C-alpha cells in the first residue's frame with residue numbers, strides 16, 4: 001500500500017495491535033470516504049483506497065498475511081546434501097547409456113526434447129548444456145529486444161504449449177521471448193525420462209568403428225566435463241573428462257562462438273565432415289534461411305543428427321537473424337530423424353545377432 005499519511009499509518013498500526021476485527025473495521029472506515037472522487041483532503045490515492053477496502057472486505061487487517069504463522073518442517077544439513085547428490089549420481093549412472101543425447105539446450109535442442117517427449121516418452125534423453133542457464137539465444141528476440149517473432153506455421157507448437165501471441169498475418173509475435181522459452185523448458189523438464197545436465201560441456205565425441213555404415217565410423221556418445229573445469233584446462237593439468245554413450249547424438253550447439261558449433265568443428269578435425277571443412281554460416285537472408293535449416297536437418301554423419309544454427313555452419317546456409325520458427329521446426333524434425341537412426345541401428349544389431357554378414361547388417365539398416 002502506497003502513500004499512507006503518517007497519521008493514517010499510526011491509526012492502522014494501533015488498530016492492528018488491537019486485533020484483527022477492529023483493524024478491519026478501521027480500514028473500512030478509512031477507505032470508504034477516500035474512495036469517493038474529489039475528496040481532496042486525503043493523501044490516499046484512489047488505488048490504495050481500493051486496496052484498503054479489498055482487505056477490509058476480506059476481513060483482514062492490513063498487517064496480517066496468510067504467512068504470519070508460517071513454520072518450516074525440520075531439516076538437517078546432511079539431508080539436504082544427500083537429497084541432491086544421491087539423485088545426481090543416480091542420474092549419472094542411469095544416463096551413462098542414453099538413448100538420445102542432445103547437446104545444447106537452446107531453442108532447437110529444447111524443441112527436439114519436447115517432440116521426443118511427445119512421440120517417444122519411453123526413451124532416455126540426456127540434455128547437455130554448457131551454461132548454467134539453459135535456453136541458449138532464445139531468452140530475447142533480436143539484439144536485446146523482448147518480443148520473439150515466429151514465422152507460420154511454426155507457431156503451431158505455441159498453440160500446443162498454450163503460449164499467447166499476437167497474430168501479425170504470416171508470423172506471430174510472443175510478447176516476451178522468455179515466455180516461450182520458459183514454457184517450453186518446463187514442458188520438457190516435466191518428462192521424467194529427460195535429464196538436463198546443465199553447467200556440463202561436451203568437449204569431444206565418442207567415435208567407434210562400424211562396418212555397417214558409410215565411412216566406417218559412427219558417433220557413439222559424448223565426452224563431457226563440468227563447464228568450469230573445461231574452462232580451466234589451460235591453467236590445470238590432468239583433468240580427465242567423463243563420458244556418456246548414446247544410441248544417437250543430436251547436436252544443437254548453435255552457430256560458432258566461444259562454445260558454439262562444437263560438434264561440427266570436432267567432426268571436421270576428425271575428417272568426418274563431408275567435403276572436409278566447416279564453411280561457416282552464410283550472410284543473412286531471412287526468406288531463404290529458415291527453410292534451409294529445416295530442410296537440412298539430418299543425420300550428418302552416422303550416429304549424429306544436426307539441428308538448429310549449428311547446421312548453417314556445416315552447410316554454409318544463410319543466417320536468418322531473429323526469427324525462431326526454423327529452430328522450433330528443425331528441433332522437432334530432428335527428433336523424428338533421431339528415432340529413424342535408432343531404428344536403423346536396432347535392425348542392424350538384430351541382423352548381426354542372427355549371424356548375418358556385415359553386408360546383410362548394413363542392408364538391414366537401410
Ligand SMILES: Cc1cc2nc3c(=O)[nH]c(=O)nc-3n(C[C@H](O)[C@H](O)[C@H](O)COP(=O)(O)OP(=O)(O)OC[C@H]3O[C@@H](n4cnc5c(N)ncnc54)[C@H](O)[C@@H]3O)c2cc1C
Nearest residue numbers: 104106107108130136137202253254262308309319320321
Ligand atoms: C552475435 C550473434 C549473432 C546471432 N545471429 C543469429 C542469426 O543470424 N540467426 C539466428 O538464428 N540466430 C542468431 N543468433 C542467436 C540466436 O538467438 C540463436 O542462434 C538461436 O537461438 C539458435 O538456436 P539454437 O538452438 O540453434 O542455438 P543456441 O540458441 O545458440 O543454443 C545452443 C546451446 O548449446 C549450448 N552449447 C554450445 N556448445 C555446447 C557444448 N559444447 N556443450 C554443451 N552445450 C553447448 C549453448 O550454451 C546454448 O545453450 C545470434 C546470436 C549472436 C550472439
